[in-house]
Amino acid sequence: MPNAKGKRRQFGSVRKLPSGRFQARYPGPDGRLRPAPETFLTQTDANRWLVRTEAEIIDGRWQNPDEKIMFGEYAETWFRERDYAATTRERNNSALRRHILPTFAGVALGEITTPRVRRWRADLVSSGVGEPTVVKSYQVLRAIMNTAVDDGVIQRNPCRIRGAGTTKTPERPFLTVDEVFRLSAAVPSHFCMLILLAAFTGLRFGELAGLQRHDIDLDRRTVSVRRSLAETRAEGVQIKAPKSAAGVRTVAFPSSLTADLGTHLDTYSEGGRTGAVFTGARGGLLRRNNFRRLWLKAVKDTGLGNVHFHDLRHTGNTLAATGGATTRELMQRMGHSSVRAALIYQHLVNGRDQAIAAHVDEQIRKARPEKSPKEGEPGGQSGT
Numbered sequence: 589m590p591n592a593k594g595k596r597r598q599f600g601s602v603r604k605l606p607s608g609r610f611q612a613r614y615p616g617p618d619g620r621l622r623p624a625p626e627t628f629l630t631q632t633d634a635n636r637w638l639v640r641t642e643a644e645i646i647d648g649r650w651q652n653p654d655e656k657i658m659f660g661e662y663a664e665t666w667f668r669e670r671d672y673a674a675t676t677r678e679r680n681n682s683a684l685r686r687h688i689l690p691t692f693a694g695v696a697l698g699e700i701t702t703p704r705v706r707r708w709r710a711d712l713v714s715s716g717v718g719e720p721t722v723v724k725s726y727q728v729l730r731a732i733m734n735t736a737v738d739d740g741v742i743q744r745n746p747c748r749i750r751g752a753g754t755t756k757t758p759e760r761p762f763l764t765v766d767e768v769f770r771l772s773a774a775v776p777s778h779f780c781m782l783i784l785l786a787a788f789t790g791l792r793f794g795e796l797a798g799l800q801r802h803d804i805d806l807d808r809r810t811v812s813v814r815r816s817l818a819e820t821r822a823e824g825v826q827i828k829a830p831k832s833a834a835g836v837r838t839v840a841f842p843s844s845l846t847a848d849l850g851t852h853l854d855t856y857s858e859g860g861r862t863g864a865v866f867t868g869a870r871g872g873l874l875r876r877n878n879f880r881r882l883w884l885k886a887v888k889d890t891g892l893g894n895v896h897f898h899d900l901r902h903t904g905n906t907l908a909a910t911g912g913a914t915t916r917e918l919m920q921r922m923g924h925s926s927v928r929a930a931l932i933y934q935h936l937v938n939g940r941d942q943a944i945a946a947h948v949d950e951q952i953r954k955a956r957p958e959k960s961p962k963e964g965e966p967g968g969q970s971g972t
Contacts (some may be wrong), residue, residue: 599642602634610634614641617650625653629881649740651698657701657741659732660693674818680728687712687725690763697736702746705729709752723755736918760896763787765948765955767892774886779879781845781852783900785811788948790904790922791838793897794818795876799829799865803858806850809945812838813923817873825873836922840941842949844956862885902947911947 600614609627614783616622628634644650667684670677681942691708692700712722730747737745748752763771772783782796789811797817804811814836817827830836841849858864858871866874869882879897887895905922919940 594898600638601672602629602631612638612641614638616792617645618652620740622653629705638890639941643877649743651741656696656698659695659697660689662736663693663732666735667873674828679724682723683721683728687717687721688729692729697733697742700742700746702748705746709749720755721972723753726752760899760902761839761952762899762906763895765907765951768900768903769956770810770890771886771892771895774889775882776869778856778869779825779866779882781849781856782925785841786849786897786900787903788845788907788945788952789841790901791839792816792901792909792923795830795835795875795923796866797864800862800952801853801865802861804849804853804865806846808840809843809846809942810838812842817875819876825875825914830923835917836840837923838941839921840945844943844949847937854859857905859931907948911944917941917944 600612602610602612605611606628609625609629609717610633611632612624613621614624619759624634624637628637640778641650663684667681670680672680691711695704709722709726712725713719717725726747726749730745730753733742733745733747736742768783768787772780775783785791786793787797791811792814794816795813799811799813800815803814815827816830817825819825838910853865856867858867864874868874868878876897883897887893901922906919908918908921921944
């Protein structure tokens with residue numbers, strides 16, 4: 589501030605060291621005289637640092653360097669407060685404990701710099717850690733440091749490595765309608781409808797595994813997603829509500845699947861209103877690991893190459909998009925998060941969702957020749 593003569597009072601002081609660099613010192617709010625954590629190449633740089641430090645003190649943003657917050661303790665609290673889905677919690681916990689804490693647990697948050705983060709990431713890569721794991725670890729570290737910025741613990745997130753938070757994965761394939769039916773014919777009839785619904789509604793494996801009989805409306809040709817099955821090593825199998833409001837939704841399915849789905853319900857699904865629509869080969873819960881063997885065999889037998897079950901969801905999204913669905917309609921149909929957080933038990937009544945299903949239905953009819961399958965089997969038209 590200006591003194592009686594109109595000159596601005598100097599905050600702190602700068603002196604030249606024998607090394608030729610400049611040291612800045614300043615009085616903290618507690619009255620103690622402290623040096624800057626680093627020296628400076630020029631006196632101008634030192635004075636600029638003092639200006640910024642004075643502004644931090646005035647604005648209440650100054651952090652006492654003697655009261656260090658260790659990353660390990662902060663990260664543990666941060667992780668406990670996250671409301672993750674079961675599978676996300678397990679994946680992020682693994683990244684934190686295996687790849688982040690061993691390096692940063694004993695380091696103060698304010699001492700984690702961009703060069704330090706860059707060296708940590710380079711060490712992960714050079715040690716043979718896979719790219720997806722390196723990316724996930726970086727994302728978790730960046731999220732923790734973002735929260736530290738929001739909490740006022742640090743002033744700037746040091747995770748500023750361009751491209752480090754994105755993984756370079758090849759675009760996944762989508763199947764033609766004919767390929768979908770080839771896959772469905774290659775699995776035991778118990779799972780035929782699982783393949784068809786995954787491809788023509790875009791539901792996730794966990795959402796399909798969590799379906800109950802009352803979620804299927806054959807008259808309206810809709811499937812309601814109200815829960816999802818998740819599997820983790822730590823917590824085993826869990827059936828929970830979808831993570832977001834947008835995940836709770838009602839999706840129309842093509843009318844040409846109605847009879848097949850009715851047959852499946854009569855033949856393979858559990859009884860009762862809350863009976864599981866899809867079960868395992870022996871009647872228990874449908875689990876991803878148990879189904880994987882059958883899936884890999886079907887992919888091999890059909891010669892479709894490296895196709896994942898999740899590619900069926902991609903197929904459904906692509907078919908809906910080619911049917912003229914808008915971005916909003918795609919987000920709703922696929923259960924993606926949206927700005928409308930109140931989208932719970934969503935019912936699309938504007939007719940567009942049925943139109944999307946009708947477009948998919950038309951492609952099915954073109955790709956699926958008329959045939960006379962055995963009575964009562966999926967693919968037949970006699971079951972209800």
